[in-house]
Amino acid sequence: MDELMGWLLDSDPALRWQVQRDLVGEPAEVWQATRARVGVEGFGARLLAAQGADGMWAGGAFFPAGFDGKEEGQPWTATTWSLNSLREWGLEPRVLHERRTVELLAAGCRWEYQDLPYWGGEVDCCINSWTLANGVWLGVDVEGIAEWFVGRQLEDGGWNCEWVEGSTRSSFHSTLNSVKGLLAHELVTGGSEASRAARRRGDEYLLERELxxxxxxxxxxxxxxxxxxxxxxxxxxxxxxxxYFRLAGVKDPRMGAAVEMIEDARQVDGTWLQGGRHPGRVWFEVDVGEGEPSKWLTLYALRVLRWWGS
Structure with missing residues (x-):
């Protein structure tokens, strides 16, 4: 285990502070000092350097400026994806506040869908979940998006980004992303009675299907x-x-088979292998190629299994 922890700790600050906090059990002053490095070195600093003077990344909200849909995969370089990464890596919101990111996006960033204003969200469940999470992280009033989820929940308890095309059956992908956004909102604001109930219904959609x-x-x-x-x-x-359920603090016996799938994927050296990157344009790679031991996946899996067994 010491060798495995050493391997995990030999990593970018964005990953290392989480290993220190969640797996090694370092004192708060240690992992907080590492977390503070996210904005000044490694992945975080490189991504911040790509931000435009207009507050955006790649000149677009969800897609980079000029994207014609013809390249392989989904580009991951635009503003929403960049904010997602910085938030997930643990960047302190202060860094983006000092860059006036919130104000610049409010003034000049519009969704590719109907030119809607950035912090108001649009019609895609996944896009709105990330805007909700990024908004509360940066202190933006995004209550309207939280209530939007309440009104767009499908009869079976989940969500589907294709509701605008008439879909009435929920999607695993859309539902998980939706409850993640609602949880992020709830952890910061407490949520409303309606938004908390909607998230719990979304949880149940996944749990009754054993994930x-x-x-x-x-x-x-x-x-x-x-x-x-x-x-x-x-x-x-x-x-x-x-x-997600670890962050929500929800343990349920119906997760048992899912936990077994995670355990079964562990390699003899204690690592988990990269199952393949989602194809598409990136600013830079943050993980290994398919079939190689992934420090990110090993962190997530070990953290989940420790929580489950505690």
């Missing part, structure tokens, strides 16, 4: 449930779901 099954056939909803990819991006996996 991986179709209700109709009791078979896995797709091979992707046990394919662990880092960064998670928008994609569902039982590891991504269990990381």
């Amino acid at each position: 991986y099954k179709r209700l109709s056939t009791q078979e896995a909803v797709g091979e992707w449930v046990s394919r662990f990819r880092s960064p998670f991006r928008w994609g569902y996996s039982v590891l991504n779901a269990m990381e």
Whole structure:
């Protein structure tokens, strides 16, 4: 285990502070000092250096300026994806406040969908979940987005980004991203009675399917449930779901099979392998290629399993 921890600690500050706090048990002053480095070195500093004078990344809200949809995969360089990364890496909001990021995005950043203002969100559940999480992280009033989720929850208890095309059946991907956004809002603001109830209904949508099954056939909803990819991006996996439930503090016996999938993916050296990156343009890579031991996935899996067994 000492060798494994040494391997994990030999990493970017964005990852290292989480290992120190959650796996090694370092005193707060140690991991907080490492976390403070996120804005001045490594991944965080490189991504901050890519921010434009207009407060945006790549000149766009969800897609980079000039994106024509013809390249392979989804570009991951625009503003929303960049904010997601900085938030997940633990950047202190003060850094972006000093850059007037909130004000610049409010003044000049518009969604590619109907030119809507950035902090008001749009119609995609996943996009709105990230805007909700990024908004509360940066102290923006995004209450309207939280209430939007209450009004857009489907009858089966989840959400689907394709509701605008008429879909009435929830998606694992959309539902997980939605409850993650609602949880981020709830942890900062306490949420409303309606938003808390909506999140719990979303949790139940996943739990009654044991985090991986179709209700109709009791078979896995797709091979992707046990394919662990880092960064998670928008994609569902039982590891991504269990990381959410860890943060929510929700343990349920119906998670048992999902936990077994995570345990079964552990290699003999104690690591978890990269299941493959989501294709698309990036500023720079933050994890290894497919089939290689991933420090990010190993952190997530060890943290989940420790929490589950505690």
